[in-house]
Amino acid sequence: MxxxxxxxxxxxxxxxxxxxxxxxxxxxxxxxxxxxxxxxxxxxxxxxxxxxxxxxxxxxxxxxxxxxxxxxxxxxxxxxxxxxxxxxxxxxxxxxxxxxxxxxxxxxxxxxxxxxxxxxxxxxxxxxxxxxxxxxxxxxxxxxxxxxxxxxxxxxxxxxxxxxxxxxxxxxxxxxLDAKSFESRDPPFPQPFSNILKNYERKDDNEQAGSAYQAMAYGYVKAEWPHLSIRADKLRVGSSRQHRYGDIDGYVGPDPMLSIEVKDKKIDLSNVDRELGTIKELAENSTAITIAMCKEVTEEAIKDLEDSNVRVVTDEILEAELERWDYHKQNTAVQGMIHFFANIEQNPSAVQRLLRFIKDIDPENVALVHLDE
Known part of the structure; x- marks a missing residue:
């Protein structure tokens, strides 16, 4: 042959x-x-x-x-x-x-x-x-x-x-006879949001504690529910003062469809009611999708939350979910993070820190035009 x-x-x-x-x-x-x-x-x-x-x-x-x-x-x-x-x-x-x-x-x-x-x-x-x-x-x-x-x-x-x-x-x-070819990209598209989830430092002296995780949650919502109008505010501004339900809420018209409480910490039975009691109450009294997005949740606490109809998204669960996201959906989440830092948290230093990280993992990202060299 x-x-x-x-x-x-x-x-x-x-x-x-x-x-x-x-x-x-x-x-x-x-x-x-x-x-x-x-x-x-x-x-x-x-x-x-x-x-x-x-x-x-x-x-x-x-x-x-x-x-x-x-x-x-x-x-x-x-x-x-x-x-x-x-x-x-x-x-x-x-x-x-x-x-x-x-x-x-x-x-x-x-x-x-x-x-x-x-x-x-x-x-x-x-x-x-x-x-x-x-x-x-x-x-x-x-x-x-x-x-x-x-x-x-x-x-x-x-x-x-x-x-x-x-x-x-x-x-x-x-x-x-021509062989059927399969289009592929070399190098392949990066996975920027997955990389941020796994490797981005969530603490910085120039940022409010928990703001990086809140930005991740905001980006996640923007990519996963693009049809919703998203409402969020700066950290340290309570949701009740802003007439919000959770840290991040999603609406269609006037109707609340989604509410997410964000906790960059481990949740177990000893702190689940203290940290997530409000979202549990909302889930029991609302038709909106309610989600507790937390760094880690024990099995016992997951069961407690699910018994109240609260869905749980941990870092581990999100990492597995992101394996099914293509580059463009992941980048939508990344752009959501940048928007949160720039226009909601209004922290230029946080924007620049995130852009420096993006430059290393996705050097062709369109947002890098805003990076201060």
Whole structure:
């Protein structure tokens, strides 16, 4: 086979070829006579000149070769090179089934080109990703009588000749048919919000304690519920004074749809009511989605919150969720964080600290135009 084939392509080709040629068959093209090589060359050239306009011809040529090889397993008449064979010899030697496609009957078995052609289609379209190989077997196998010369050549060739022809025809298909490509990005898109969640320092002397986590929560809400109007305020401004329900609320029109309480700390049974009692009460008396977003929550505290209809998002839960977010959704969350620091918390120092971090993990991020060099 061609040295240009990938290892995956070669494995698929080997599996296909040796399903027709016995596994113990050892191919040596040097043992093919010049006369027989001439027939092989003519067959490959005939397929090659038409492959652009009649790709199905490649499939039919392989069909004939592999059916002849299947019959050679039963009848040695087809085993050696015999340039005297003609079409009438073939049809007189083997019984055929009265069908539109060519099907031979031998020792109570049916050997036909249609099953072979189906496997040829699978080889090229599925295994070798040549999706421009025709997928209509009936159209080509039903027209087999238009290719008498290829049929006769396939039966004239020896086993070595058929193997050589099959190899060369498959290589021809690989070379002339375009492989289906899958668009990929190199380097791949970064995962900025995941990186911030796992690696961003949440404490800084120039920032209110907990503001970085609050900004993360705000970014999370902006990305996860883009249809909601989001309301939040600076830290140290109580939600009740601002007529809010939680630290971050989401609305559709006048209707509260979402309320999140944010705690950058571990929550357990000893502090769950003190820290999250308000959100529990809201969950029990409101139709809004209520969420406790916390650094860590013990299993017992999670159960207590869920019994009050409060959903829990921890760092661990969020990290797993972010694995399903593409770059653009993650970047929406990042832009939400920047907006929170710049326009809600109104802390330019916090904005710059976050932008410096983003520069290292996502150097093409559009927000970096605001980074002070």
């Amino acid at each position: 061609s040295e240009k084939n990938t290892s995956g392509e070669q494995d698929a080709i080997d599996d296909f070829v040796y399903s027709y040629f016995k596994q113990d068959y050892s191919h040596n093209p040097q043992q093919i006579q010049d006369d027989e090589q001439g027939y092989i060359n003519a067959l490959v050239e005939d397929v090659s000149k038409d492959i652009g306009s009649n790709t199905g011809k490649l499939g039919i040529a392989l069909d004939f070769l592999l059916v002849a090889e299947q019959l050679a397993q039963y009848d040695t008449w087809v085993s050696g090179f015999n340039p005297e064979i003609n079409k009438s010899d073939i049809l007189e030697r083997f019984d055929t089934k009265d069908t539109k496609t060519l099907t031979f009957l031998i020792e109570n078995e049916q050997v036909g080109i249609r099953p072979v052609h189906n496997k040829v289609i699978d080889l090229f379209r599925s295994d070798l990703k040549r999706t421009n190989f025709p997928s209509s077997p009936g159209h080509h196998t039903g027209d087999w009588e238009s290719y008498d010369e290829m049929l006769v050549t396939s039966f004239r060739l020896s086993r070595r000749g058929r193997y050589e022809a099959v190899e060369r025809l498959i290589d021809l298909g690989l070379a002339r």
